[in-house]
Amino acid sequence: EVQLLESGGGLVQPGGSLRLSCAASGFSFSAYAMNWVRQAPGKGLEWVSGISKSGVNTYYAEALKGQFTISRDNSKNTLYLQMNNLRAEDTAIYYCAKERFMTTVADNFDYWGQGTLVTVSS
Amino acid sequence: DIQMTQSPSTLSASVGDRVTITCRASQNIKFWLAWYQQKPGKPPKLLIYETSSLESGVPSRFSGSGSGTEFTLTIGSLQPDDFATYYCQHYVGYSATFGQGTKVEIK
Numbered sequence: 001e002v003q004l005l006e007s008g009g010g011l012v013q014p015g016g017s018l019r020l021s022c023a024a025s026g027f028s029f030s031a032y033a034m035n036w037v038r039q040a041p042g043k044g045l046e047w048v049s050g051i052s053k054s055g056v057n058t059y060y061a062e063a064l065k066g067q068f069t070i071s072r073d074n075s076k077n078t079l080y081l082q083m084n085n086l087r088a089e090d091t092a093i094y095y096c097a098k099e100r101f102m103t104t105v106a107d108n109f110d111y112w113g114q115g116t117l118v119t120v121s122s
Numbered sequence: 123d124i125q126m127t128q129s130p131s132t133l134s135a136s137v138g139d140r141v142t143i144t145c146r147a148s149q150n151i152k153f154w155l156a157w158y159q160q161k162p163g164k165p166p167k168l169l170i171y172e173t174s175s176l177e178s179g180v181p182s183r184f185s186g187s188g189s190g191t192e193f194t195l196t197i198g199s200l201q202p203d204d205f206a207t208y209y210c211q212h213y214v215g216y217s218a219t220f221g222q223g224t225k226v227e228i229k
Binding site: 035037044045046047050057059061062095097100105106107108109110112113114115 | 123154165171
């Protein structure tokens with residue numbers, strides 16, 4: 001059974017940093033690209049970032065380039081999102097999502113974690 | 123950037139109704155469109171990819187169609203489990219964009 005378990009969320013002050021983790025199990029982690037998608041409270045979905053299965057290639061939503069860094073450790077079956085210079089508008093549930101196909105990045109997401117809440121507030 | 127616009131934003135329907143949700147793209151996206159269902163407090167669930175391909179395990183009452191700039195998600199006969207928010211998603215060139223969502227409510 002595919003499982004994705006996010007952690008690392010919490011309350012952070014504006015301008016602060018946070019690193020999210022997503023522990024994957026139940027599938028060959030290194031065979032699939034992975035993504036982060038966020039959802040502000042009561043709002044819609046926003047794709048944040050994607051990373052190739054090797055970790056060599058990374059992709060970001062235009063507005064978040066330079067602020068967030070995605071990475072992965074295939075030896076630990078874990079995906080990461082380093083978030084810097086956080087602002088109130090970054091407050092959201094952050095989901096990690098598995099790519100459906102082995103050959104794509106930021107296409108279709110067939111498994112999602114339960115999400116971790118990041119709250120940016122003073 | 124390509125914008126995805128869903129309509130309606132909210133839809134009231136009864137069990138057994140045929141429901142159609144529309145997603146319009148600001149430019150031609152060919153058939154690179156997916157649909158997701160999300161229930162309160164839960165992550166989204168992939169229903170359809172590449173406009174009309176049904177994800178494994180998704181009931182056949184769900185179907186997708188369209189091409190270019192206009193796409194639809196149809197629920198053939200609405201079931202109690204289908205009351206949720208639905209999102210379309212465009213994907214191309216290592217980037218993804220979601221529509222704003224359509225909430226399907228009980229009438």
